[in-house]
Amino acid sequence: MLNFREDRAFSGGAAGPHERRAIVTRLWGRLSRVLAVLATLSLLLGIGPALKADANPVLPDPPVTLSASQRSTLAILSWPAVDGAKGYAVEYDTDAAFPASTRLTTADTVIVVSGLTPETTYFARVASWDPQTDAVGDWSLAISYTTGPREFAVAPPVVTLSAATSTSITADWSTVEKDARYQAKIGKQPDALGDAVSVKDPTATFDGLDRTTTYYVSVRAVDAAADPVTAWSAPVPLETPEALPLRVGSFNIKCYSCREKGEKSWAQRKSAVVSTILGQTPDVLGVQEASQGRMRGRNVSQFIDLVNGLGAPYAVTNRSRVGRGAGLDSRIIYNTEALTLIKQGSVLLPTGKGANIRRYLVWATFRQNSTGKVFLFGNTHLDNGKKVKSLRLRQVKLITKTLKRISGGKLPTIMVGDFNTHKWISGGNKPYDAMVSAGYLDPLGNTYKSRHSAPGAFVESRINTNYSSTNGYERKARKLPYINGTYLDYIFVTKMRVAEWETVVKIDRSGRYIGTIPSDHNMVRATVYLP
Structure with missing residues (x-):
């Protein structure tokens, strides 16, 4: 008589999976012995052939780990061997619940899964498998892996x-x-x-x-x-930047009819002037002595000839020779791709004893296309000579008053030009002081008689600022042993960041000009950021 009461499976106590499997194994052994006894009795009694057992075998535990190495359309799954396992079954699916899984079997501890979809997440699990009965044991914990992108014969764009x-x-x-x-x-x-x-x-x-x-x-x-x-x-x-730079400049190109003995003509200098400007890629430039009169033998003025030489995308704010907002020899040239012209005009400056020609402030408001910011740009060419000091001061006072009126005191403003005054002039650089008093800043801090210091300077980077802004067509560039050279040409700004200033001199290692000297003034250029 068989007694099963000693087994915990029938005692009401809880049993774990390993204990249950052990109990089943013992029961299977006992059942086998019972079947063997019954078979013997059936033979002795002539009842019939021996009874046969028809139950699934007990399979080992699943592998404890499962790893995947995948490419775009295949994955290599591997696991450690399990004692007693005759083979292994692997299932994979795109759903963690394996509702429509694909099953593969192998006698090895590695299998290649092919025909997968690129850039797709799959789930996989493995179990012990009996090749004779096709029985599958308990499944391992599932893992997930994502196939790589589709592979192509052509590399992606750079x-x-x-x-x-x-x-x-x-x-x-x-x-x-x-x-x-x-x-x-x-x-x-x-x-x-x-x-x-x-x-x-x-x-x-x-x-x-x-x-x-x-x-x-x-x-x-x-x-x-x-x-x-x-x-x-x-x-x-x-x-994306907070703001993009604005390149501004000033350049006295020397007038067409101002040629002195030994100096090269405008026709001989034009290409050097053009290449100097294009080399600095200004967004807006104030030019002085750009004559409005027609050149001899040509139905074109010097300033139009310059703009034509620069070519697109450069244009001048006013193409009129005289009147209608034109400023005679003072002109504003701008890059039409970088800036949109909103409004432009000119103001006749005071004149008086000793003055030789009419002087103007030319101005324009622009929108910087890269930022949408609007600013005011002014350009002038003040009277020259020692006898017109007070006249230059009056001219500057009208300039600052006019700029304030146009901007409403709100627009960022850049004022450039040939002021025909410098820091060594007897009695002080009064036009410079008047600009500063009106709220304009000199990025170089090139104050009166400054040498080894630059009070108030805020430019971040300097290029050749110790060269003077005039050259007199001398082959040896005028360089001072100070922070700043002697300047007649200025770039004043309201409060804004000035990243760089360059006094443009094309010189060799010995400090001599290379090729044709474009003008008796050097171009000055600054890189600013509108507030």
Whole structure:
């Protein structure tokens, strides 16, 4: 008689999975012995053939770990061997509940799963498996893995980013195939880019962005049916700027009819003047002595000849020779791609005894296209000579009064020009002082008789500021052993950041000018940031 009461499975006590499996094993042994006895009795009694057991075998525990190494369309799954296991079954599915899983079997501890979908998350599990009965033991804990991106024969585009404005980013990339089209995506996180934008050419501009924010851009090539030809490029980051620089300058180019003995003509100097200006890529430039009279033998004035030489995108704010807001020889030239002209005009400055020609303040308000900020720009050429000191002071006072009226005291203002006065002049540099008293700042701090100090200077970077702004056509550039040279030409600003100042001199190692000296003045240029 069999007695099962000694087993915990029947005693009401709790049993773990290993204990239950051990109990089942013992029961199976006892049942086998019972069946053997019954088979013997059936033979002795002639009842019939021996009874046979028809139960599934007990399989070992599942492997304790499961690892995956994946590519775009396949995964290699591996696990440690289990004692007593004759084989293993593996299931994988895109759902963690395995509702429609695919099962594979193997006698090894590694298996290759192929035919997977790129960039897709899969779940997998493994169990001991009996090849004879196809029985499967308990499943291991499931793991997840994500297949890699689709592999292509062509490498993805190489992307570079630039910020043409503070609220936009332009992406440019290499061409991968002759007839390829492209898709581009942008976002604030490299792993969470927005919807793809389709473009034909290898460039795209994203507008309406936040300032001082890092964005990521990724691009891939596609064919005419929008099927991918390459993988997505690695996301490239770029932070949109708070503001973009504005390059401003002043240049007395010497008038067409002012040629003195031994000096080169405008025709001989023009290309040097043009290359000097283009080399500095100013957004806005005040020029002086740009004659409005027609040049001999040509139906064109010097200032128009200069603008024509500069070419697009440069233009002059007023093309009139006289009247209608023109300022005779003082002109404002600007880059039409960088700036939008809003309004322009001129004011006749005071004249008096000793004055030789009429002098003007020419002005213009612009919108910086990259930032949308509006500013006021002024340019002048004051009377020259020792006998007109008081006249220059009167001219400056009218200039500051006019600028204040136009700007309403609110617009950032940049005032440039040939002031025909310097820090060594007897009795003080009164026009300079008047500009400062009116609230204008000299980035160089080139105060009266300053040498080894620059009171109030705030320019961040200096290039050749110890060279003077005039040269007298001397081959040896005028360089002083001080922080600042002697300046007749100035760039005054209201409160704003000035990142750089350059006194433009093209010289060799010995300090001598190279090639044609463009003018008897050197161009001065500053890089500013509008507030």
